[in-house]
Amino acid sequence: MPVAHTLEGPLSVDVLGRQDPELAEILLAEQERQTTTLQLIAAENFTSPAVLAALGSPLANKYAEGYPGARHHGGCELVDVAERVAVDRAKALFGAEHANVQSHSGSSAVLAAYAALLRPGDTVLAMGLPHGGHLTHGSPANFSGRWFDFVGYGVDPESGLIDHDQVRALARSHRPKAIVCGSISYPRHIDYAAFREVADEVGAYLIADAAHPIGLVAGGAAPSPVPYADVVCATTHKVLRGPRGGMLLCGSELAERVDRAVFPFTQGGAQMHTVAAKAVAFGEAATPAFTAYAHQVVANARALARSLAAEGLLVTTGGTDTHLLTVDPAPLGVDARTARGRLAAAGMVLDTCALPHPDVRGLRLGTAAVTTQGMGETEAARIGALFATAVRDESAGRRVREEVRNLTGRFPPYPGQ
Numbered sequence: 001m002p003v004a005h006t007l008e009g010p011l012s013v014d015v016l017g018r019q020d021p022e023l024a025e026i027l028l029a030e031q032e033r034q035t036t037t038l039q040l041i042a043a044e045n046f047t048s049p050a051v052l053a054a055l056g057s058p059l060a061n062k063y064a065e066g067y068p069g070a071r072h073h074g075g076c077e078l079v080d081v082a083e084r085v086a087v088d089r090a091k092a093l094f095g096a097e098h099a100n101v102q103s104h105s106g107s108s109a110v111l112a113a114y115a116a117l118l119r120p121g122d123t124v125l126a127m128g129l130p131h132g133g134h135l136t137h138g139s140p141a142n143f144s145g146r147w148f149d150f151v152g153y154g155v156d157p158e159s160g161l162i163d164h165d166q167v168r169a170l171a172r173s174h175r176p177k178a179i180v181c182g183s184i185s186y187p188r189h190i191d192y193a194a195f196r197e198v199a200d201e202v203g204a205y206l207i208a209d210a211a212h213p214i215g216l217v218a219g220g221a222a223p224s225p226v227p228y229a230d231v232v233c234a235t236t237h238k239v240l241r242g243p244r245g246g247m248l249l250c251g252s253e254l255a256e257r258v259d260r261a262v263f264p265f266t267q268g269g270a271q272m273h274t275v276a277a278k279a280v281a282f283g284e285a286a287t288p289a290f291t292a293y294a295h296q297v298v299a300n301a302r303a304l305a306r307s308l309a310a311e312g313l314l315v316t317t318g319g320t321d322t323h324l325l326t327v328d329p330a331p332l333g334v335d336a337r338t339a340r341g342r343l344a345a346a347g348m349v350l351d352t353c354a355l356p357h358p359d360v361r362g363l364r365l366g367t368a369a370v371t372t373q374g375m376g377e378t379e380a381a382r383i384g385a386l387f388a389t390a391v392r393d394e395s396a397g398r399r400v401r402e403e404v405r406n407l408t409g410r411f412p413p414y415p416g417q
């Protein structure tokens with residue numbers, strides 16, 4: 001892996017350090033935090049030095065409202081090329097007829113998908129938030145819950161699996177204009193064909209919010225929603241390992257509606273440094289090395305799930321097909337909030353999450369970041385053991401913290417820093 005660029009060159013932290021030591025110190029301390037603790041947040045990853053280079057480039061200075069060849073600003077000839085490269089790479093990577101790479105975030109992409117297909121007041125069927133739906137799937141605190149009439153489906157409380165009978169029954173009784181499949185914490189593959197069948201039966205659009213699994217899809221380690229969904233929304237910064245941002249994929253017949261829903265309906269100028277960084281990430285994701293990475297991410301998540309189950313934690317659905325898993329720490333005698341605090345003290349960073357019994361909170365872990373660092377199944381199993389030790393016994397935190405420091409020292413995300 002090439003040496004990270006952040007401490008070298010004209011656009012480096014060195015430059016920032018000379019001009020603004022206060023901010024440089026914060027950046028370096030954050031780099032230290034990221035590299036000496038274990039990043040188990042399922043939505044996080046370490047981008048490559050090349051992606052960071054594109055993000056820190058002069059493309060950040062460019063205004064570019066509109067699309068390549070049809071901009072509202074002058075001087076867009078070169079950023080037009082960058083965006084065309086990003087779009088072409090996304091289309092090839094996912095086998096999609098159309099790609100929009102301008103969404104500023106995953107949530108912006110979902111907003112654009114709704115804007116392209118729905119009118120305020122329409123009924124939408126999506127995974128309920130207490131079962132693992134995202135804020136954009138109908139939270140009353142989010143535009144989605146305010147502007148649309150959301151009906152929530154859930155997972156079976158025993159198996160933890162999506163209850164497709166319930167999805168069908170709710171679709172038949174509520175006749176939604178769109179059905180959303182996708183979650184922030186579902187550890188298994190999503191059966192896109194089953195959702196498509198229900199959508200067709202009731203005449204609904206199918207929107208796949210593949211923010212989490214899209215990187216696995218790119219690496220051939222998860223089924224693709226592209227052949228089934230009318231619109232696919234995704235992030236580029238989770239397993240896909242690109243810059244923070246969103247994107248949309250769809251067929252040619254919806255291309256114009258989706259593009260207009262992004263700009264000018266929900267966004268202004270595109271962030272061309274991020275668009276260029278997305279192009280870099282799509283290029284990386286098309287390599288055999290990324291395919292191997294995506295499969296290793298899943299193998300590591302399975303090894304971690306086995307290790308946690310052996311330590312006595314309750315693993316939702318008994319394991320995982322993906323990069324993420326959720327566990328209930330109750331058998332170790334602590335609730336999820338307490339466990340998260342103990343894990344943080346031991347240098348393990350992760351989130352609490354919903355569980356199939358919605359009144360109980362669990363812990364969500366992911367292996368995208370540690371796999372980028374080069375860790376394999378042996379290390380994943382070790383992380384499971386350290387995790388259980390830290391959760392069980394508050395006084396073991398310091399000892400585990402030292403072991404975590406040791407492990408992260410052997411697997412630096414940016415070697416040479």
Ligand SMILES: *Cc1c(COP(=O)(O)O)cnc(C)c1O
Nearest residue numbers: 105106107134183184209211212
């Ligand atoms: C992460 C995520 C999003 C939103 O992404 P942001 O970039 O944080 O806005 C949307 N939907 C799902 C299912 C997600 O997991």
